[in-house]
Amino acid sequence: MKKSRKEIIGNGIETIKDFDNSFTSKNYRGSVTFKTYPTNDQRKTLEDSCPTKALFPIKENASMGLDNGKCIMCGYCNEVASEIIEIHSKPAIPTRNRNQLIDYSSPQIFSTEKPYEQIGNELKEKIQKMFGRSLAIRQVDAGSCNGCEIEIAALNNPIYDIERFGIHFVASPRHADVLLVTGPASRNMEVALLRTYEATPDPKIVIAVGACACSGGIFGDTYATTGGIDKIVPVDVYIPGCPPRPQVLLQGLLLAVNRMKKVE
Ligand code: SF4
Ligand code: SF4
Secondary structure, three states: OOOOHHHHOOOOOOOOOOOOOOOOOOOOOOEEEEOOOOOHHHHHHHHHHOOOOOEEEEOOOOEEEEEOOOOOOOOHHHHHOOOOEEEEOOOOOOEOOHHHHEEOOOOOOOOOOOOHHHHHHHHHHHHHHHHOOOEEEEEEEOOOOOHHHHHHHHOOOOOOOHHHHOEEEOOOHHHOOEEEEEOOOEHHHHHHHHHHHHHOOOOOEEEEEHHHHHHOHHHOOOOOEOOOHHHOOOOOEEEOOOOOOHHHHHHHHHHHHHHOOOOO
16 A cells, blocks of 8 residues: 555654655754743753853843854753753754854744755756856865764765755865865864865865864864864855754855855
């Protein structure tokens, strides 16, 4: 007997392309939002609960900040103060500026909810106009846990199939237009990342993928890590998440392409 789509993906954890409440697991952690302002005691509790210090008190106005570039979606803040913190299934959106990932009241939500196909077709059109050919990406693992790589690899699977939008992953930075970098940039990868950047021809775009690349994430800034890839190379687009899902990665690529100048 032929099964319906809902029966096939009934447990909500199989690969799905777009955010759709009926098909997204209720437990999926996309972004953190404040329900209300915390009291002084609650601010302290929340600050202590956050392993990456993504939640921080703001002394001037007795409010609290949330750094989406540091949040690893562990959910501890929601466990200790569910009356203050809500976890949404919709992820935080990519930004061009590191500071834009920090929110002081309620975090940015993936509000446009553009379907994956729509983002992909927009990208395809822009790539053809700007380059008259395809866009080449070199992925660099600068010490990641490989969670981000799994999502990046999913872009090439038959469900997402990113190549049909004219986007290809290449084996050498010398053939790349975009560097997609994951990981906190471990000290051991510092020189390799810099050399990869230097080997990529101009104009090039660097995208920091995941909380680690944006800020050091769960690895932070230690003797073994640099605390974010922008400590080593200039970053053009920051994609928050731990890991960011393919739809958000594509949104980040669109942001990056919008930044690039037309190739003559
Ligand atoms: S979900 Fe994010 S903000 Fe909340 S405790 Fe974990 S890292 Fe911190
Ligand atoms: S952001 Fe999360 S999934 Fe990506 S490398 Fe860091 S810990 Fe792993």
